[in-house]
Amino acid sequence: MTDTLKIADKTFRSRLFTGTGKFSSSKLMQEAIVASESELVTVALKRVDLHSTCDDILMHLKQDHINLLPNTSGVRTAKEAVFAAQLAREALQTNWIKLEIHPDPKYLLPDPIETLKATEILVKEGFIVMPYINADPVLCKRLEDVGAQCVMPLGAPIGSNKGLITKDFLKIIMEQSKVPVIVDAGIGAPSHAAYAMELGADAVLVNTAIAVSKNPVQMGIAFKMAVQAGRLAYQAKLAEVNQYAEASSPLTSFLNE
């Protein structure tokens, strides 16, 4: 059984995407990512030295099965994001970009207007755009319309580990979306990741929960298993949850008497 995820021209066997921030060392980051079997790894452009051939973070991500996904974290406008994406394409030789435009440095919540603007421009310039957004179903459709290759709605604010507090909106997004839906941000435990997959997410992106754990390598494995379990459960169709207990003497049993 092969269950793969296709985004643009790439096929992924793993539905767990990971980040590179907050680890206590680049070596530990590498070990955790390898253990998680993640094939798409996002890295903040502002953290890497694009002019250096031996940047510590990038060196540790040079593995055959790892695809780099540069992100624009830190930019505040569409204009800055487009500039950052061009910089990334030139330096890292990839036209994939995770669009993160959060002018609010406190909660790092994405700006929907600037994100839509930047997506439209970048798609025209040939980028594979993966936009980080609030769990806004209408925005997701608008992004799909302008050519986003997937959408990345948040479960909760970045780094909050609060899980899927946007659950009801994520469900609408998953129901309506024609492009892959990747739940990004807020996933604080493997159970959250499994839940997102059970709901029908195509993939999840996890960073803080792995990086800040006492044992990031083991946590990477735990997330791998949780994502697989959630995906299998989704495919196997979960039994419906009954709202009411089944009465031993049904109200309508008299009809059969």
Add this chain to the structure above:
Amino acid sequence: MSNFKDIFNQYDWDTVKQEIYSFTATDVQQVLLKDEINLADFQVLISPAAKPFIENLAQRSRALTRKRFGNTIQMYVPMYLSNECQNICTYCGFSLTNKIPRKTLTDEEILKEVAYIKQLGYDHILLVTGEANSTVGVAYLKNAIKLIRDHFSNISIEVQPLNQDEYETLIDEGLYAVLVYQETYNRATYKTHHPKGKKSNFDYRLDTPDRLGKAGIHKIGLGALFGLDDWRVDSFYTALHLKYLQQTYWKTKYSISFPRLRPHEGEVQPKVEMTDADLVQLICAYRLLDEDVELSMSTRESETFRNNVINLGITSMSAESKTNPGGYVVDRQSLEQFEISDERGTNKIKAMIQSQGYEVVWKDWDTSYSKK
């Protein structure tokens, strides 16, 4: 509200002080049960009553810091460009009345210092000057930023307060952050310590973060100079300032520094002592108030203290700092602004941070993001 002064004027120093000193252990226990800490709670957490709860504060502070910042410590280094100064600040080595040789770095000298700092590994730099507007004004600063911006990913300044349009000019050249400490929020104490020069204008300084916010700066650094007056009251006002700024200029990031008075060439010794335990209590209280604010620790503090606070909430640190213009290579003997305490080299600090399970972060910005 048009600026912070309107809020500042609603508070009375003595009343705030009286409140802080009247809290009890029960007040502290109640605050510690809460998930969200507001400004009133912060007041309780910096009170003498909260002192016995310091381990509890530290544990919570550490957990919150790890969640938001991960296992990382950001490194930066100061570079003093000039010690010329038209102000009298009673506590400062650069004060006008101190008969010391004055020096302002030339382009060539700046680049020499830069070359030395770069080989130590630094990528975030803080430019520092006194206040001498005719020689070290906006034109000088603009030139300095232009000169160094290809060498550093992140440029901050700690210089005299400027006008909004002047900040805009510097931001366009690639300036990321401005550090401007009120020194003390007690108007009378402020007057005593700043009797002469442009800095004697309390209100112009108080308005500075507002001007920075309006100019669209990426980050503002706040703080009070501990020792001038009661650190608890000054910290309450700093937190009040922080909360106002976060609401008003929501696209800007904030950092807090904790300078304690150090021996120097000036005349003043600390009026109000702040112990190491006091400072730890304050650092933790800030973290509980705000998960996201950067907390910064300079080389003013001792080795032991610095080794330990990176576990408690501090997120950025300098090392091997020289507080005199040309102090790295050009003119090592020129007079320093204050004596640093932790004199360990950058490699030693790096090893110390790593040995505690933290990654040393050198680069977390790109000047191309700031430059217009």
